[in-house]
Amino acid sequence: MKKIILTLKKEPALPIEAETITPENFAGRTLDEIKKLIVWRGKRKEELGDYFKVEGEKSEEVSETHIILKGDLSKVKYIGKQMATGKITVKGNAGMHLADEMRGGEIVVEGNVSDWSATEFRNGILRIKGNVGNMFASAYPGNPRGMRGGIIVIEGKAGNSLARKMRRGTIIVYDSVGDNLAAQMIAGTVISLGNIGNRPGMLMKRGTIICFGKIQEMLPTFIYDNTYSPLFIRYYFKELREKLNIRVPVKVEGLYERYHGDVSELGKGEIFIYKG
Amino acid sequence: MPADSFFEVNGVKVKDTFAEAFKMWGSKVLITAINERWAMNSARSMSGFGTSVIMCGGEVAIEKVVPPSETPDGRPGVSVLVFANTKKQLKDQLMRRIGQTVLTCPTTAAYDWLGVGDTEFKIGAQLRFFGDGYQISKKIFGRRLWRIPVMEGEFFLEEKFKAKKSVGGGNFLILGETVESALKASEKAVEAIAGVEDAVTPFPGGVCRSGSKVGSKYKFLHASTNTAFCPSIKGMVEGTRVPEGVASIFEIVIDGLSLEAVKEAMKVGIEAATQVEGVKMITAANYGGKLGQYSIKLKDCF
Known part of the structure; x- marks a missing residue:
């Protein structure tokens, strides 16, 4: 892949919206043309070159474009918005709305990610090595569906309201997850290797939550079914291990308590709690 | 009528003929x-x-x-x-x-x-x-x-x-001096074919004792016993193809996901069968090349 390296010159005083940072916008452009791409600071139109030093080589193919961002980008929003192919690596933290409506390709963030990122994520692979904020991989208010496909791996903790209105796809969180996980979930799978906060699966219709830790407070609208060893979980983890090199510190072929709910909704969702 | 021609595998005569196989x-x-x-x-x-x-x-x-x-x-x-x-x-x-x-x-x-x-x-x-x-x-x-x-x-x-799209009906016949020798050779052939990817032998134990020909003296029957290869009625059948000294014949039928897999299975099967003592000859079943879409020459397998 052809690498284009953007190094933050100095942290912006105010957040900037840099939705132009996508392989689609960078491919076919010279470094000088990339520097002239628009970013927004409030209502002011500015250039990418005002904030970043741009190095690397010109890439002709979008799928062969690898953007590497260096620095603390906590105030840089919308990185990788709607990207469909190629790769972005953030060597540091990333701001809000990262991978917004992402359609394909891969984003790797080596630091933490702010709230409202991966909103209405459609496809591709997103790997976060740090923690993520609230409303991650959720739906925008008023929209009927949140995450609609793809795979998100969070190696740290996740905040509140992760995967709200999730429709399809897989999210795996290595550490703990906050409150209101997968509220109004329609389908898909969320796996937490750590603890989960209050009320997971509130108003979920279908979909699966798998918890390898403890759940702080289960809703009374989830009903215990049985304790058994579902085969699909073994299948899931073998695929995750082979395709994404995700390894879990437990024997996944153990026993799980199954609860179904939310019975105040359709009630075909399920929560599995690992029992060893 | 031209004389039959043969080639040898492990010192056993293999008739230079073809197996007629079908699209499946x-x-x-x-x-x-x-x-x-x-x-x-x-x-x-x-x-x-x-x-x-x-x-x-x-x-x-x-x-x-x-x-x-x-x-x-x-x-x-x-x-x-x-x-x-x-x-x-x-x-x-x-x-x-x-x-x-x-x-x-x-x-x-x-x-x-x-x-x-x-x-x-x-x-x-x-x-x-x-x-x-x-x-x-x-x-x-x-x-x-x-x-x-x-x-x-x-x-x-x-x-x-x-x-x-696959190939069905690849085959070869093992002609033995006795039932025991022909069956032992068949077992060896099936064992060898088991190691071939994408090919199987669907008959019991991989071996068929009742190869068929198209048609019958009975109008209601589309297929009947392959009389030309039935040793017990050798003297009664005009144009019998049971050679002298052969008492029993088995057919190894092979289906495969590709023509290459079927040919490979035929090759390893024949190689294994011809190592068994008492095997007099290897040949193949066909219908003159008029029915099947594939004519797999035994010689081409080697």
């Missing part, structure tokens, strides 16, 4: 289970009564044992090849056989094991209705699978099974 459609199903015993129980049941499309609807046989490290769920598995004359018949066979012999078997799961095919059938998508509304689908890395609740726990199977 084939699928590969992987059955996994809690252990190899139960995967094999299901695979044996699935491949039961699957010797010939003439009366069984499909030709079905176990391909090989698949170790846990290679199966999608990390459990022991057995791969089964299923063949039929048409796509419609193959889909019907997969539905019946997976539905009645895998779904019903303790702890099993069924996966498409073909990978790339020319078409695909919605098998799990239909068998899911057995779940009576409690079935759950999971799309994992682009593959949709179904979890069907059953009394034992859950039956897990793939939504779609692929199928590809």
Whole structure:
């Protein structure tokens, strides 16, 4: 892949919206043309070159474009918005709305990610090595569906309201997850290797939550079914291990308590709690 | 009439003729289970009564044992090849056989094991209705699978099974001095063919003792015993093809997912059979090349 390296010159005083940072916008452009791409600071139109030093080589193919961002980008929003192919690596933290409506390709963030990122994520692979904020991989208010496909791996903790209105796809969180996980979930799978906060699966219709830790407070609208060893979980983890090199510190072929709910909704969702 | 020509393999005469094979459609199903015993129980049941499309609807046989490290769920598995004359018949066979012999078997799961095919059938998508509304689908890395609740726990199977254009009816005949020698050579041939990927021998134990010819003296019968190769009536049949000193003949019928797989299976089968003492000759069954779409010359296999 052809690498284009953007190094933050100095942290912006105010957040900037840099939705132009996508392989689609960078491919076919010279470094000088990339520097002239628009970013927004409030209502002011500015250039990418005002904030970043741009190095690397010109890439002709979008799928062969690898953007590497260096620095603390906590105030840089919308990185990788709607990207469909190629790769972005953030060597540091990333701001809000990262991978917004992402359609394909891969984003790797080596630091933490702010709230409202991966909103209405459609496809591709997103790997976060740090923690993520609230409303991650959720739906925008008023929209009927949140995450609609793809795979998100969070190696740290996740905040509140992760995967709200999730429709399809897989999210795996290595550490703990906050409150209101997968509220109004329609389908898909969320796996937490750590603890989960209050009320997971509130108003979920279908979909699966798998918890390898403890759940702080289960809703009374989830009903215990049985304790058994579902085969699909073994299948899931073998695929995750082979395709994404995700390894879990437990024997996944153990026993799980199954609860179904939310019975105040359709009630075909399920929560599995690992029992060893 | 020109004299028959031969070549030799391991010092045994092999007639320079051809096996007449047919276009078929084939699928590969992987059955996994809690252990190899139960995967094999299901695979044996699935491949039961699957010797010939003439009366069984499909030709079905176990391909090989698949170790846990290679199966999608990390459990022991057995791969089964299923063949039929048409796509419609193959889909019907997969539905019946997976539905009645895998779904019903303790702890099993069924996966498409073909990978790339020319078409695909919605098998799990239909068998899911057995779940009576409690079935759950999971799309994992682009593959949709179904979890069907059953009394034992859950039956897990793939939504779609692929199928590809295949070759059925590759064959060779082993002509032996005695039943024992011909059968021993057949067993050796089947053992050797078991190591060939994408090819199976669907008859009992991989061996067919009753090769057939097209037609019969009876109008209602489309196929009847291959009289030219029946040693016991050698003296009664005009144009018998049973050589002097041959008391028993077995046919090894091979179906494969590709012509190359069938030819490779014929090669290793003949090589193994000709190492057994008492084998007088190897030849192949054909219908003059008028019925089958493939004419596989024995010589071309080597």
